[in-house]
Amino acid sequence: MTALTLFIVGTILYGASAYLYVAGWIGRSRKASDWAPRLLGGAVVLYLASTGLRWSVFGFPFLTLREVLSVYAWVLAVLYLLIEVRSGHTIIGVMVVPVGSLMILVSSLLPGTQQPLLPLLKSPWLMAHTGVLLAAYAAFTVAFAAALAYLLQDWSLRRRRLAWRLPPLPVMDQLSRLLVGIGVVLMVAAILTGSAWARRAWGRAWVWQPKQVLALVTVAIFGAYLLVRHASSWSVRRASWLIVVGFVAILTTFIGADLLAPTSLHSFLVR
Amino acid sequence: MPEIVLVGLNHKVAPVEVRERLAFNAGGLKEALRRFGRGNGGCKSYGSEGVILSTCNRLEVYTLASCLDDGESSVCRLLEDCHGEDSAVFRPHLYARSDNNAANHLFSVAAGLDSMVVGEHQILGQVTEAMETALAENAAGKVLSALFRHAIEAGKRARTETAISQGTTSISHVGVELARKIFGDLTPCHVLLVGAGEMAELAAQALVESGAERITVLNRTRERAEGLAKRFDARPLGWERLDEALSWADIVITSTAAPHAVIRPPQVEAANRRRRQRPLFLIDIAVPRDVDPDVARIGNVYLYDIDDLEKVVEESLADRRREVPKVEKIVAEVEEDFMAWYRSLNVVPTIVDIRRQAHHVQQAEVERALRRLPNLSDDDREIVQAMAKRIVNKLLHHPTICLKEHANCSDGYQYAEIARDLFGTDGHEDRKGDPS
Numbered sequence: 119m120t121a122l123t124l125f126i127v128g129t130i131l132y133g134a135s136a137y138l139y140v141a142g143w144i145g146r147s148r149k150a151s152d153w154a155p156r157l158l159g160g161a162v163v164l165y166l167a168s169t170g171l172r173w174s175v176f177g178f179p180f181l182t183l184r185e186v187l188s189v190y191a192w193v194l195a196v197l198y199l200l201i202e203v204r205s206g207h208t209i210i211g212v213m214v215v216p217v218g219s220l221m222i223l224v225s226s227l228l229p230g231t232q233q234p235l236l237p238l239l240k241s242p243w244l245m246a247h248t249g250v251l252l253a254a255y256a257a258f259t260v261a262f263a264a265a266l267a268y269l270l271q272d273w274s275l276r277r278r279r280l281a282w283r284l285p286p287l288p289v290m291d292q293l294s295r296l297l298v299g300i301g302v303v304l305m306v307a308a309i310l311t312g313s314a315w316a317r318r319a320w321g322r323a324w325v326w327q328p329k330q331v332l333a334l335v336t337v338a339i340f341g342a343y344l345l346v347r348h349a350s351s352w353s354v355r356r357a358s359w360l361i362v363v364g365f366v367a368i369l370t371t372f373i374g375a376d377l378l379a380p381t382s383l384h385s386f387l388v389r
Numbered sequence: 390m391p392e393i394v395l396v397g398l399n400h401k402v403a404p405v406e407v408r409e410r411l412a413f414n415a416g417g418l419k420e421a422l423r424r425f426g427r428g429n430g431g432c433k434s435y436g437s438e439g440v441i442l443s444t445c446n447r448l449e450v451y452t453l454a455s456c457l458d459d460g461e462s463s464v465c466r467l468l469e470d471c472h473g474e475d476s477a478v479f480r481p482h483l484y485a486r487s488d489n490n491a492a493n494h495l496f497s498v499a500a501g502l503d504s505m506v507v508g509e510h511q512i513l514g515q516v517t518e519a520m521e522t523a524l525a526e527n528a529a530g531k532v533l534s535a536l537f538r539h540a541i542e543a544g545k546r547a548r549t550e551t552a553i554s555q556g557t558t559s560i561s562h563v564g565v566e567l568a569r570k571i572f573g574d575l576t577p578c579h580v581l582l583v584g585a586g587e588m589a590e591l592a593a594q595a596l597v598e599s600g601a602e603r604i605t606v607l608n609r610t611r612e613r614a615e616g617l618a619k620r621f622d623a624r625p626l627g628w629e630r631l632d633e634a635l636s637w638a639d640i641v642i643t644s645t646a647a648p649h650a651v652i653r654p655p656q657v658e659a660a661n662r663r664r665r666q667r668p669l670f671l672i673d674i675a676v677p678r679d680v681d682p683d684v685a686r687i688g689n690v691y692l693y694d695i696d697d698l699e700k701v702v703e704e705s706l707a708d709r710r711r712e713v714p715k716v717e718k719i720v721a722e723v724e725e726d727f728m729a730w731y732r733s734l735n736v737v738p739t740i741v742d743i744r745r746q747a748h749h750v751q752q753a754e755v756e757r758a759l760r761r762l763p764n765l766s767d768d769d770r771e772i773v774q775a776m777a778k779r780i781v782n783k784l785l786h787h788p789t790i791c792l793k794e795h796a797n798c799s800d801g802y803q804y805a806e807i808a809r810d811l812f813g814t815d816g817h818e819d820r821k822g823d824p825s
Contacts, residue, residue, distance in 0.1 A: 287570060
């Protein structure tokens with residue numbers, strides 16, 4: 119089988135899994151909820167096989183927006199599967215897996231690599247920088263979903279309604295804390311590798327491009343969340359809103375920065 | 390072919406005065422079960438098989454009889470004999486069903502559809518126990534034990550595949566479920582009882598059963614606090630320490646007879662500063678309320694009064710009722726499965742199956758022989774065909790007569806089953822075994 123066939127079948131499985139997560143939740147069907155992670159696991163295996171094949175033929179995969187979105191979706195799937203295996207709660211999957219499959223869908227509609235790669239970007243640093251950043255984004259996405267589940271459960275408890283199928287508050291809170299912690303570490307690492315690379319390529323470690331600044335803001339927001347959770351009397355509810363704000367910052371970094379500075383090297387439009 | 394007959398009554402059709410007269414205790418149940426079957430110490434037989442499901446909400450007797458009316462009257466006799474009651478007392482309340490209707494009823498019962506609280510768990514255990522007791526007393530035979538195994542399957546499937554048993558339907562357990570959603574694990578939670586009302590005691594009991602270990606009782610009268618504390622292995626505390634207790638308690642259950650609120654926002658706010666981010670769960674069971682409703686606005690505080698708890702119970706029941714159609718579908722599937730097996734015990738279809746199978750063998754063999762004898766004339770071919778047919782008919786003649794003779798006896802299905810075994814025509818082989 120070719121890499122493309124594997125990828126397409128994997129993508130279909132991903133979409134089917136997203137459907138099962140949502141349908142299982144709405145229809146309260148345990149059968150659907152049981153099958154959803156299996157399909158997702160199958161999708162991930164096919165995707166890894168496809169990437170392996172592609173890699174050996176075309177080389178490095180993380181470059182265009184198309185590729186970046188798709189890699190993000192798959193990292194998200196792997197991360198989420200780990201969490202479901204550990205906690206057994208599917209609500210995060212109900213939120214995250216449809217988003218992931220939507221990302222793949224969007225990425226497949228975008229144009230593929232047309233132009234030759236700028237010589238400046240032909241570097242192993244690209245992989246380290248982008249890969250780590252994508253992992254950080256995936257961690258933040260799951261933390262965001264957990265925070266939403268927390269806020270939803272909290273809201274229903276305050277409305278004197280018991281949301282039976284949402285997990286207990288501490289479970290979601292701990293998950294958010296863990297993933298924000300991981301995300302912050304990864305994002306700092308991505309910024310550091312980026313600076314090291316920039317220093318070699320451009321001679322300057324930091325050039326104050328909008329994407330760089332927004333990335334700093336993002337890290338600052340999630341860092342503030344960790345600080346607040348660690349040492350203040352803020353309620354978890356209030357702290358969870360910080361994760362929501364942080365996630366908006368990520369979206370701005372990812373999409374907005376290209377609009378602000380379309381010609382910068384960080385922009386996907388350049389390539 | 391005997392019919393499966395169910396005769397019984399439940400909380401919907403019979404008042405408790407009638408139900409209590411017919412309820413069996415453990416000894417009485419065994420004695421009643423011994424009356425089923427044949428050759429049991431000269432006792433009068435009430436049916437070749439019997440299982441009795443006796444709970445506080447229902448009494449149902451499952452048996453085999455030649456027809457529904459026979460079954461009903463023999464069960465009435467059994468109940469009269471066992472309880473010494475005149476059947477006029479209970480007969481008007483009885484319902485009687487046969488075959489698929491009886492199976493459907495039992496499966497619905499096991500799935501919790503017929504219970505007072507829809508989807509409750511206990512009934513499945515009671516159905517299992519009824520079958521085991523009947524098996525131990527040799528009252529349940531092949532048909533009824535298969536019926537009950539299917540019922541247990543229906544009950545298990547209903548509870549795992551649908552949300553019919555989800556949620557909590559008692560007020561004291563709602564507190565536990567809410568606490569679980571707020572704290573996750575209850576073991577490290579500190580429970581504070583303010584006041585010593587009976588409802589509060591029940592709620593605390595439920596929390597202890599779910600793992601809460603640290604209990605403190607606070608009451609205006611010290612003796613009452615000490616009495617309650619002793620029961621829970623808890624610490625009694627003087628009333629003056631309420632404000633301090635609010636800063637370390639996780640779950641507070643209030644049930645004082647005070648005419649006004651005893652916990653107000655300033656107290657909780659002060660306590661909250663020392664609590665840092667830990668949530669505080671207040672369950673106010675008292676009427677008039679002990680906790681000022683404004684307390685609910687404070688961060689990390691979850692306040693439920695008695696009406697809120699009742700609302701949760703009602704919603705939980707409404708959720709369960711929404712699952713009923715799904716469970717009915719499962720019941721129908723299991724019923725179909727069971728009836729397919731049960732019908733295979735019938736004599737007439739058995740004869741048809743055996744004959745059909747013999748016919749297939751006959752045709753296949755004749756064709757094979759004729760292919761190897763291509764030179765036969767048409768007359769010769771007819772002779773060969775006729776011979777094969779006669780052999781089959783002669784071999785099947787006696788078994789057919791014998792099966793037909795037994796068709797109308799109560800043990801007919803046993804013959805049918807043996808015949809199916811011998812001829813290997815069990816079309817329902819896959820369904821015959823344990824449903825579990």
